[in-house]
Amino acid sequence: MSLFPASLPKKGSTFDIAIAVALLAAAEAVSPFSCAGLTLVGELGLDGRMRAIPGVLPAVLASANAGCQTVVVPRANAAEARLVPDIEVVPVASLRELLCLLRDEPPPTEDDQPEQASTHYGMDGLAPRCPDRRTDLDLTDVRGQAEARRALEISAAGGHHLFFSGPPGCGKTMLAERLPTLMPPLEPEAALEVTAIHSVAGTLPPDQPMITKPPFHAPHHTATRAAIVGGGSGRVLQPGAVSLAHRGILFLDEAPEFQGGVLDALRQPLEEGEVRLSRVEGTARFPARFTLVLAANPCPCAAAKQMDCSCAPGIRRKYTSRVSGPLLDRIDLKLELTPASRAELRYDLEFAESSEVVAERVLNARERAVKRLSGTPWRTNSEIPGPELRRHFTPSGEAMRAADEALQKGTLSARGLDRVLRVAWTIADLADREEPGDDDIGGALALWNGRWT
Numbered sequence: 001m002s003l004f005p006a007s008l009p010k011k012g013s014t015f016d017i018a019i020a021v022a023l024l025a026a027a028e029a030v031s032p033f034s035c036a037g038l039t040l041v042g043e044l045g046l047d048g049r050m051r052a053i054p055g056v057l058p059a060v061l062a063s064a065n066a067g068c069q070t071v072v073v074p075r076a077n078a079a080e081a082r083l084v085p086d087i088e089v090v091p092v093a094s095l096r097e098l099l100c101l102l103r104d105e106p107p108p109t110e111d112d113q114p115e116q117a118s119t120h121y122g123m124d125g126l127a128p129r130c131p132d133r134r135t136d137l138d139l140t141d142v143r144g145q146a147e148a149r150r151a152l153e154i155s156a157a158g159g160h161h162l163f164f165s166g167p168p169g170c171g172k173t174m175l176a177e178r179l180p181t182l183m184p185p186l187e188p189e190a191a192l193e194v195t196a197i198h199s200v201a202g203t204l205p206p207d208q209p210m211i212t213k214p215p216f217h218a219p220h221h222t223a224t225r226a227a228i229v230g231g232g233s234g235r236v237l238q239p240g241a242v243s244l245a246h247r248g249i250l251f252l253d254e255a256p257e258f259q260g261g262v263l264d265a266l267r268q269p270l271e272e273g274e275v276r277l278s279r280v281e282g283t284a285r286f287p288a289r290f291t292l293v294l295a296a297n298p299c300p301c302a303a304a305k306q307m308d309c310s311c312a313p314g315i316r317r318k319y320t321s322r323v324s325g326p327l328l329d330r331i332d333l334k335l336e337l338t339p340a341s342r343a344e345l346r347y348d349l350e351f352a353e354s355s356e357v358v359a360e361r362v363l364n365a366r367e368r369a370v371k372r373l374s375g376t377p378w379r380t381n382s383e384i385p386g387p388e389l390r391r392h393f394t395p396s397g398e399a400m401r402a403a404d405e406a407l408q409k410g411t412l413s414a415r416g417l418d419r420v421l422r423v424a425w426t427i428a429d430l431a432d433r434e435e436p437g438d439d440d441i442g443g444a445l446a447l448w449n450g451r452w453t
């Protein structure tokens with residue numbers, strides 16, 4: 001059997017009920033007029049029950065955009081489908097129930113119904129990976145580390161990429177995992193985008209149809225290139241980690257341990273905010289606008305103190321070079337951490353600001369940026385394209401002196417200057433200043449120049 005249009009490849013079980021209803025209409029079991037203008041999506045079990053499918057949200061969005069007014073979905077997908085405004089959602093539990101609806105007959109009684117299918121998708125053995133929803137983390141857990149906390153705050157406020165290096169045990173993972181606690185909830189449009197991606201990926205938490213928090217996605221360093229940027233075997237294209245982290249954070253812990261090519265594959269989505277996957281049938285695109293956070297030990301032996309390191313210089317160099325120059329060039333904030341002192345670990349508790357306090361400043365800074373950027377498609381400083389930045393957002397000459405000097409000395413590239421300027425705006429926003437001053441630019445420069453051994 002072929003489905004119109006035949007030139008478009010189709011996959012999965014999404015079309016089961018549409019096919020079933022078309023056959024029933026052809027057999028005159030239902031009137032073809034009763035299904036006119038209906039969108040039907042869902043998988044059909046052999047017992048006639050309707051099973052949940054991934055990708056309901058984008059399917060319903062597309063139907064609404066195509067002018068369709070009613071969509072029939074498996075009951076377990078109803079909450080997700082109802083996120084789309086201006087379209088009537090008709091949830092059904094079985095083909096039988098749908099038949100009754102189409103024939104204007106009373107619905108089947110409970111006894112006639114097959115047992116309710118679970119919300120989980122029919123992809124056997126593949127339990128959906130829910131986006132991280134830990135709520136027990138707080139910045140107060142971190143003692144000392146003032147600079148690293150400040151870098152987290154700047155990253156959260158402006159969406160700037162971040163790299164923590166330093167010896168094992170100094171708190172890199174701990175700090176990175178607390179970045180989401182500083183970020184404001186997603187705005188409605190972003191929430192819908194994020195939810196649509198997770199709907200396609202089958203990673204929507206069943207009890208929470210709309211994702212409202214920025215995702216935090218931390219793939220293990222054994223992840224394949226396809227798992228990171230997306231892809232998959234044959235015609236089945238799956239969004240990768242870069243898309244699951246859309247509008248949130250992609251955290252690559254132990255960055256140099258990732259397989260060859262994986263880190264460099266991040267450059268294209270980092271530049272374009274979306275990922276392009278080539279297939280015989282053409283190019284697929286998934287949104288991929290994320291904040292990248294990297295963490296790394298300075299060498300593979302993971303000695304806690306440099307003097308205990310047993311790595312030959314060549315080995316160390318090879319290890320650090322795995323986070324390549326071109327990738328480092330795209331990271332705004334680079335920080336080399338040292339372990340918190342014993343005094344800090346013991347006494348700093350009462351001075352440590354909570355996530356709530358910092359998140360408040362982040363929100364204020366973001367509101368400032370949104371106001372300044374009103375009338376543009378950008379919401380955060382990190383999104384402002386280079387030419388636009390240079391035309392409209394270059395601070396006065398006096399403040400730019402340090403940056404100009406670095407440019408002349410060749411320690412700062414043109415791309416670097418753009419990144420430094422964006423971060424300087426975020427630092428000014430956090431301080432409630434109209435425009436970055438020389439201190440803000442100096443601070444941004446220092447973070448840009450952070451060492452990676």
Ligand SMILES: Nc1ncnc2c1ncn2[C@@H]1O[C@H](COP(=O)(O)OP(=O)(O)O)[C@@H](O)[C@H]1O
Nearest residue numbers: 141142143145167168169170171172173174340
């Ligand atoms: N500044 C700190 N404040 C509180 N605990 C810390 C700090 N630094 C390290 N720790 C403790 O050390 C453990 C290891 O930290 P971790 O973030 O895993 O280090 P890294 O990722 O740099 O190897 C943490 O779970 C925490 O218990």
Ligand SMILES: [Mg+2]
Nearest residue numbers: 172173174253
């Ligand atoms: Mg770690």
Ligand SMILES: [Zn+2]
Nearest residue numbers: 299301309311
């Ligand atoms: Zn070593």
